[in-house]
Amino acid sequence: MNKKQGLSRALQRREDVAGYLFMAPSLIFFIGFVIIPMFICVGMSLTDATLHNAAPTRFVGLKNFITMWTDKTFLGALKNTFLIVVVSVPVTCLFSLWVASATYKMHNVPLSLFRVIFYLPVVTGSVAVTVVWKWIFDNYSGILNTVLKTSGIIQKNINWLGTPGLTIWCIILILLTTSVGQPIVLYISALGNVDQSLVEAAEVDGANNLQVFWRIKWPQIMPTTLYIIVITTINSFQCFALIQLLTQGGSDTNTVMYYIYYTAFKMTEQAGHFGYANAMGVILAIFIGILSAIQFKLGSEK
Amino acid sequence: MxxxxxxxxxxxxxxxxxxxxxxxxxxxxxxxxxxxxxxxxxxxxxxxxxxxxxxxxMKNWQSLFVKRTAPLFHIFGIDGPTGPAAFRWLINTVFMAVMAMLLTCATAAMSGYSLAKKRFRGRALVFSLIIAAMALPKQVVLIPLLKEMSILKLMNNIWAVILPTVGWPFGVFLIKQFAESIPGEILEAARIDGASEMKTFTTVVFPMIKPGIGALAIFTFINSWNDYFLQLIMLSSNENYTISLGIATLQAETSVDMGLLMAGAALASIPIIIVFLIFQQYFTKGITMGAVKG
Structure with a gap:
């Protein structure tokens, strides 16, 4: 008995040593470049730290967190960010679910082809995608205006990227093309894994296609839907490159992520207000955390 | 009926x-x-x-290549011959993506295996920490990262972009999913045969998680290539730019020369698209495996 306990203890120690030795390289990077920055982020959000360290950094408590709710620019950015999330998450889900259900029974070649095509904007990279869309939407040399004008749909050029209220929708459209790739891949795989015997049983019982979809397939792909909602929400909240390259936050397209960048690196009069930028980062992280938690809770109740 | x-x-x-x-x-x-x-x-x-x-x-390409110039490489304090900056940006980008890929795969292979198969104390805690970090927005910690890099004297250095990419724990999670399927008996047999931990890892574990490593490699390569925000914050001089950052800078200063910008966009995207097309089977597998909730 004693001997056996001793052995299992030695074994446990062996597992501990080996386990942590194998973990060590990853943990060093993970702690160094994810965990520590998170603590710095929270810490700095309570100070008036700046980019240049000209004045000594002072602890200001929750001042940054109070200031932001009276900051009109921040509130505008928050409104735009929520608009982007509220539109792009459901549209991305429905769009990719439709594409996946229209393609997943195809043969290997057309299936791969469609999967690759819808993934291309992601691989192309945000800079190349934005540069070309900026040209497509361009007021004078953009193909959208020239096509609409030669076909007589519009008389005068539309300034797609310089009209408050319109520009944000152009950005949402571009964002959609760059965010459906991964959901489509996931849905294709999930639909392929749906238990075929249940589908057949339902069809024998006289269920039509729509009933089979909602009663049999939808519940089975629910975990995938949930995961897609979470990753799309996170990505939409972080919408940055499109804004920075297309409008620099002009035409009422400012987002929280862009405003964080602007505050930290661009704000001219207070150049580089790191404390305030980090406070907004903390708030953004809290929003995303709450939304992800709600989505998971709803999903596990179903 | x-x-x-x-x-x-x-x-x-x-x-x-x-x-x-x-x-x-x-x-x-x-x-x-x-x-x-x-x-x-x-x-x-x-x-x-x-x-x-x-x-x-070819005029657009010519104007892209003469627009900015830089030494083609910089090794051990010695500058290479001067050439079009776009080539230097491509070299930087390939170096960055390859380094991020190798380091991520090496570290994630070991830790993913450890999380899946080693019953060490504190394992559950480490794993939940990793899952929680994955749900947090990566971009939020960029400013603290900048502060950290300036302390480490890595500002405007390509390693400031590589290291945070390696730290992101998605790879650990992905490899853990693959390593779960290694039968415990095989590991036990290797141990009884007297194989050391490292030997077991290289000869038994590694071959079995190879598909996972392939998926992670291509995934990291593409994501690192396109991680514009991180590159924008960390890199500040012409000769250290990546191709994405270089094209974005050209766009800011010559936003009317569409031909030049399209040549730049082609240079930034065609290589990575070719890599994607060659390895897209692995890539698809990585996306699906990384999504399964474990």
Missing amino acids: KIKTGSSLGYRIFSWVMLILLALFFLFPLYWIVTGAFKPATDIYARKPVMWPSEWV
Whole structure:
């Protein structure tokens, strides 16, 4: 008995040593470049730290967190960010679910082809995608205006990227093309894994296609839907490159992520207000955390 | 009574037409980049849309290459010959993506295996920490990262972009999913045969998680190549730019020369698209495995 306990203890120690030795390289990077920055982020959000360290950094408590709710620019950015999330998450889900259900029974070649095509904007990279869309939407040399004008749909050029209220929708459209790739891949795989015997049983019982979809397939792909909602929400909240390259936050397209960048690196009069930028980062992280938690809770109740 | 299965013919025609139209819409930006890069100025600024270059010219590429110059490489304090900056940016980008890929795969292979198969104390805590970190927005910690890099004297250094990419724990999670399927008996047998931990890892574990490593490698390579925000914050001088950052800078200063910008966009995207097309089977597998909730 004693001997056996001793052995299992030695074994446990062996597992501990080996386990942590194998973990060590990853943990060093993970702690160094994810965990520590998170603590710095929270810490700095309570100070008036700046980019240049000209004045000594002072602890200001929750001042940054109070200031932001009276900051009109921040509130505008928050409104735009929520608009982007509220539109792009459901549209991305429905769009990719439709594409996946229209393609997943195809043969290997057309299936791969469609999967690759819808993934291309992601691989192309945000800079190349934005540069070309900026040209497509361009007021004078953009193909959208020239096509609409030669076909007589519009008389005068539309300034797609310089009209408050319109520009944000152009950005949402571009964002959609760059965010459906991964959901489509996931849905294709999930639909392929749906238990075929249940589908057949339902069809024998006289269920039509729509009933089979909602009663049999939808519940089975629910975990995938949930995961897609979470990753799309996170990505939409972080919408940055499109804004920075297309409008620099002009035409009422400012987002929280862009405003964080602007505050930290661009704000001219207070150049580089790191404390305030980090406070907004903390708030953004809290929003995303709450939304992800709600989505998971709803999903596990179903 | 047999119920008719499958969709009606009308719906199937509708969905094929829709799919093809959508596919064309998704392909159009890429088509526009590639043709735009070879169009003469008269086509680019024409009043009526020119879908196909009236003649294929190299002028856009020439102006891209003379626009900015830089030493082609910089090793051990010695500068290479001066050439088009775009080439230097490509070299930087490939170096960054390859390094991020190798380091991520090496560290994630070991820790993913450890999390899946080693019963060490504190394992549950480490794993939940990793899952929680994955749900947090990566971009939020960029400013603290900048502070950290300036303390480490890595500002405006390509390693400031590589190291945070390696730290991101998605790879650990992905490899853990693959390593779960290694049968415990095989590991036990290797141990009884007297194989050391390292030997077990290299000869038994590694071959079994190879598909996972392949998926992670291509995933990291593409994500690192396109991680524009991180590059924008960390890199500040012409000769240290990545191709994405270089093209973004050119866009900011010459936003009217569309031909030049399309040549730049082609240079930034075509190499990574080719890599993606070659390895897309692995890539698809990585996306699906990384999503399974474990």
